[in-house]
Amino acid sequence: MDALQTFNDTERAMADAFLELMGVKPYGKVTVKELTGRCNVARTTFYRYFEDTYDLLEQIERRLLDRLSLYRARKASSKDDRAGKPFESMENWFETGMSLRPVLGPLMGENGDVYFKERLQAQVRRELNAMMDDDRAPKDRLRPYYVALLASAHIGLLSYVVSVEDGSQLISAHDMAVIANSGRAAYYRCTEGAPPISDEQLFGGWRKMRDREVGVHDRPWCVLP
Template identity: 25%
Template sequence: MGCPSGTVRPAGPRRRSETRGNRGGKAPDPARRQGMPSRGAAGKERVSELAQATKKALAAALKELLGQKPFHKITISDITEQCGVNRMTFYYHFHDIYDLAQWAFREEAAALLDGSLSAENWEDWFLSFLKELRRNRPQMANICRSLRREELERRMCELAEQILRPMLDQELGDCPVPEGDWSFVVHFYTYALVAMLLEWIEDGMKTEPEVLARRLNTICSGGIRRAAQDFREGEPPLPETK
């Protein structure tokens, strides 16, 4: 029976397709939310390329903003407006600004490594890395001023160990060192290098990169080899000091 004239039929429960804005109630494709072709239309490879390009654009926006103001004053809205995307796109790729910053740092470090690192050219890599930091002096200074020293050290050590571990493993070569001892060596050099870098940044990067790279190379190359020899399997443990 129809409703009497002048009355309004009570609204029943809305269908899922109406509430979700998508026929069949399926969640929208994240790729479409970013203006990307769907996986079925263009293939996973194309989506991956576009996602990588979006990440790089977000990282470039963060880097530019770091040249203008401290890290703790940068918001996700600042980054998305600078990049020309929406907040949903940012959260599709990164959890927060720290996540973006760590990804950007790893990408730059990986680009410097470029698969060509060996025990013979550590000094060249150190020099390239230090020069890159110096080129981004305002950004690095803003990061150091924005975070507590403990927080900065923790985040840098987590990231540095991911980068340094493959380098140190290569220096180790086939020397049979127990994993526990070798992890201790990696941990030690990670914290030592991060402390030196932070001191260099906070001091205004006054020491020339060439000088610092040579010193770091001398300490790391010789020290790591000696540690590997002392810790190699089959050797008696070092005596405990009293």
């Protein structure tokens, strides 16, 4: 999965060089001269596509934000198989994030753009609110706290995933979705006044399959695989 697939070959070469340099120095200190020298592109060619390195960074981040959309409401797209399916959406989000590790690593690392993580978290919060709207959760005083908890879980897990150097230490996107979903499960199963919600809507189709495999029908929500 290529986050920069909408770049042409020349743009992609410059974006790759920029991300490589970001791995060794703060993005604000990367110059056009060293960037173009690294990818063997003329400076005039760089300015044909980008105003400066900050413009290049913005275009990279915009594409990543598009790819890292967490949730589409049921009404948003009848053609999207994940629309209105929270758990499946979370699982897909982590799967996408894992596939984007080569790009997200330098961007979310110590030399990356802190503002990008803030933008991503704001986007995740908006989409989590849409998710809770679909679940008919009340807009009460508790809701923003649960949204903050869930958003922090998603961003925190993604930040950790892109920083892991040994790929063998990574867990699956499914297991990360289970972890991130635990706060949502706590809200619907343990909070007085939370609306009733089915196991399928809360845990996705995997829960029914899992219970069938192990012969459990009344499994407590907090027992994770």
